[in-house]
Amino acid sequence: MSASDLPARDNVPENYKWNASSVFASRAAWEAEFKRAMSSVTRVRRHSGLIGKGRTQLLAAMRDIEALTRRTGRLVTYAVMDHHVETTQPEAARLYGRAMGLVGQVMSAQSFLDPQLLRVGRTKLRQWMKAEPLLAKYAHYYDDLFRKQKHVRSAEVEEVLGMLADPFSGPHMLNNMLTSADFQFRPARSTAGVELPVAQSTFDELMANPDREVRRTAFESYTGQYLAFKNTSAQNLVSSIKQNVLMMRARRQRTTLDMALFESNIPGRVFTNLLSIFRKNLPTWHKYWAVRKRALAVDTLQPYDIWAPMAASRPSVTYEQAVDWVCAGMAPLGEDYVQAMRRGCLEQRWVDSMPSKGKTDGAFSAGSPGTHPFILMSWDHNIFSVSTLAHELGHSMHSYMAWQTQPLVYSNYSLFVAEVASNFNQAMTRGHLLKSNTEKAFQINVLEEALSNFHRYFFIMPTLARFELEVHQRIERGAGLTASDLNALMADLFTEGYGEQMHVDREQVGITWATFGHMYSDYYVYQYATGISGANALAKRILDGVPGAAGAYVDFLKAGGSQYPLELLKKAGVNLATPKPVESAFGVLSEYVDKLDELTR
Secondary structure, three states: OHHOOOOHHOOOOOOOOOOOHHHOOOOHHHHHHHHHHHHHHHHHHOOOOOHHHHHHHHHHHHHHOOOOOHHHHHHHHHHHHHHHHOOOOOOHHHHHHHHHHHHHHHHHHOHHHHHHHHHHHHHHHHHHHOOOHHHHHHHHHHHHHHHOHHHHOOOOHHHHHHHOOHHEEEHHHHHHHHHHOOOOOOOOHHHOOOOOOOOOOOHHHHHOOHHHHHHHHHHHHHHHHHHOHHHHHHHHHHHHHHHHHHHHHHHHOHHHHHHHHHHHHOOOOHHHHHHHHHHHHHHHHHHHHHHHHHHOOOOEEHHHHOOOOOOOOOOOOHHHHHHHHHHHHHHHHHHHHHHHHHHHHHHHOOOOOOOOOOOOOOOOOOOOOOOOEEEEOOOOOOOOHHHHHHHHHHHHHHHHHHHHHHHHHHHOOOOHHHHHHHHHHHHHHHHHHEEEEEEEEHHHHHHOOOOOHHHHHHHHHHHHHHHHHHHHHHHHOOOOOOHHHHHHHHHHHHHHHHHHHHHOOOHHHHHHHHHHHHHHHOOOOHHHHHHHHHHHHHHHHOOHHHHHOHHHHHHHHHOOOOOOHHHHHHHHHHOOOHHHHHHHHHHHHHHHHHHHHHHHH
16 A cells, blocks of 8 residues: 555545635636736736825725736645646746745735835824824734834835745755655554554644554654755755755845844843743653653654554544534534534534645645635644644634734734734633543543643754754855754754653754755744744633633734734733743643643553
C-alpha cells in the first residue's frame, strides 16, 4: 500500500469539501473577477498625488482601495483553498501563483497612501475626520501610521517594497510544492508486515498508532525524505530569511525581531519573557517524558513515542460528533456564537475535512470579508481531530465575528490575538469533555490530547522560536548557514528540551525545522505559545464563572484589529505584557501531567 491509495479528490463526499461555489461558481468566474481586479488596480493608482488636496479626494481613495482589497480577498481565498486541497493540480497552482502576483500589484498600487498621508499631517487629518464623518472610522489606522512614521519610506521606495510581495512569496510556495506535491514517502510497516501509506495527510495518524513499529517506520520515512532534501530546504529557508533581513534594512529597523514586534506594537519583553520562562520550566516537560516512558513501558523513549496512545482504547469520533462536542464546549459564549458555528460546519460547508491525494499537510483557516471563513484539515476520526477542528473554528469564528462587526480596515487582526482565539476554543472544548465524561479511558484520551496540544504549542513552538531567533541573528551578522548548521542547532535545542528521558537521533530530530512551513512566516511561532497562555487564562475566567467574562471575550472577537493586540487582550481579561499568563499556563500543564501520571498507574 502506498500514498497513492489515498482517495482521489473526486471521491471525497461533497459535504466534506469546502464550499468553493459560494465564492466563485467556476474558475471561469474567477478569471472574470481577476480581470475586474486588474482594472481596479489601475483605478487605485490614479489617486496617487491627489489625496493631499482635500478630504473628498482622500475619502474617494480610501473607498477605491477598500473595494480592491475586498475583491482581492475573494480571489486569494479561492486560489489558496483550490490549490491546497489538490496541490498536484496544475491549473490550481497557476491560479494560486496569479493570485499571489495580484497581491503584489495591489500592494504596489496603494503604496502611495501612507507616505502621502504622512505629508498631509496628523493635525489636518483630524480636521478632515471631524468635518467628514465617513473618515472618522480610520482614526486608529491613522494613529498607527504616525506611530510607524520613521519606518515608512518615500512613495517610490514603498512602491518597490510592495512589488516585492510576489517574488518574495517564492520560498514559501517552493517549500509547499516540494513537501506537499513532490515528496514521495516510503510506506510505513506494521509489526505484522502490513504496509501503510505515509503522506502529509496521514502522518499524524500514523504517529498515534499503537503499533510501535508503525510509528518508528513512519517517523524514519518522514524525516528521511526531508533529510534527502536538506540542502535544498536549507538554502530555501536562508533565502527567505535574507528577504526578511532586506526588509528590516529597508524599513530602517534595528533587527528582524524588532521589526516583527513593532508591526503590532508588541514590546520586546513579551518575546524574551516567553523564552526565559520556557527554559526555566523545562523540568515540567522532563517529568512528562518520564511519565510517558513509564506508562508505555519502554526502555528508551523515542520522539516517535510522544503521540503513542496511553489509554487502552481510543474513541472513534465522527466529524458530526466532533461538531456537537465543540458546540457544547463553546455554549458559555451564547446561542448566536454556537449556531453560527454549527451552520458553518454542517450546512454552509466551511470545512474541507477529509484527507485525499495531493492535499496539503496541516490545518488552517482562510477567508476574507465576503466569503465564509473556510477551514482545511484532514480528519482522523479521533480526539486529536476534535482538537484541531476546535482550534481552526476558533480562528474562523474570530474572523466571522470581526467581519460582521468591523469596517474592512479593521476586519483583519494580528497573529498575536489570532492564536489566543484558536487555543481558547480548544481549552473550552477540553474543559467540557473532562467534565462531561469521567470514564477513566476517556479522561486519559482527553489528557493526551491536552498534552499533545501543549507539546505542539508550548514545547515545539518555543523551541522553534529559539531556533528562529538564533538563525535570524546569524544571518543579520552576515554569517553563512548550511543544512548541517541548521540541523546541529535544532538538535542542540531539542536535546536540552528532552533532557535525559528521551533518545535524540541528531539527524532525525535536527531536521525538524524543515517540517514546519511556519518558518517562512518570520517570528510567527512564538505567538502560538503566548496564544495558548492567553487562551487558558481567558478560558479559566469563564469556566470559573467570573461575571462578565464571556461577554468580554465575545467583545474581544468582535473588535477585530480595531485596537492594538495587548489592549484588546487586557479588555478581555489577560495581560500578556507580564510573565504571569505564561507562568500560569505552565501551572495548567503541570496539573495535566500530574493527573495523567495518576490515571496511568
